Amino acid sequence: MPTLILSPRQTEDAQLLWRAAIRAGWAIERAFGWKSPAKPEDDFTIYGEPVFVQAIAESCDVKVVVPTDDWLATLPLRWSGRNVKLMSLEDARLIGVSRFIKPCSDKEFAAGLYGKGRSLPDEQLLPNDLPVLVQEPVSWETEFRCFVVNRQVKTCSVYARGGELAQAEDGAWPASEQEVTQAVRICEAVCADADVALPVAVVVDVGLIAGRGWAVVECNAVTSSGIYGCDPAKVLEVLKHGLAL
Structure with a gap:
């Protein structure tokens, strides 16, 4: 029987998945902390905030399936529909035109339009090598x-x-x-x-x-x-x- 591990945070999505899991005959666990109640060999999955999911996954030696940063x-342009580049935060700060910029993995800063790169967080707040996606505004x-x-x-x-x-x-x-x-x-x-x-x-x-x-x-x-x-x-x-x- 699969187990759904949920974070302590109560959200509407978590409640919907909790009900669906009950109907499907799954077991449900809430992890009150950073340690998983499951073992690597168990049939389980995790749902919650990215930091929570990553911590629980690491605690039982499994990896979260994620797309690559790039x-x-x-x-292909036929699917993206606009110009998108992967670059470091340092390089993004030097862009001379307005672009939609977002961090690749977590939410280290708010995604949005940044003019000439000057509004981006400086190196005292975030590392220069932080990977970001720089997109043509659409x-x-x-x-x-x-x-x-x-x-x-x-x-x-x-x-x-x-x-x-x-x-x-x-x-x-x-x-x-x-x-x-x-x-x-x-x-x-x-x-x-x-x-x-x-x-x-x-x-x-x-x-x-x-x-x-x-x-x-x-x-x-x-x-x-x-x-x-x-x-x-x-x-x-x-x-x-x-x-x-």
Whole structure:
């Protein structure tokens, strides 16, 4: 029987996954600390904040399945839809034009538009060699989250419209059947491309760029990604593969 290890932090997503795990016959554990209640040989997975997930994974000698830092930067232009470069924070500070800049792994600083690199944290706050993604600014009309395992899209949900969360007042994440179908088709095409390297389990965000068309927003680890309006039971199917020995 698989075990779902959750962080002490109570979130709506964690509650949805907790209920889905109960229905699926999984065991659930809450780790109150930085040590896993599971052993490496056990059938388990983890969901929570990135720091928590990493700490629990390390405590039982397993690894979190994550995309490489340069994943988006090496994605073919036909899928990224805009110029994306991987560089050090030091080099990013020297950029002379406005760019959308975000740290590759954690959230060491807020992702956003930085003009001429001068607004980025200085070397007294963050190391010069911190890897960052520097992207051509674009306007996303809609954005969708896809949970993917073995290059198959298991569930998909809209999460943003015009840069704002797309959640309705009743808590739903409304999108037309046509929109969801288009998003899934784009993600499936990306996953089917032999030129695109993908971890076994991952979250791929896709969206519609104003004036350009559909493209990949980013790719993240499933163990810490919000589920929005995705089917929690399907998310569990992907989350089950979120760790590796």
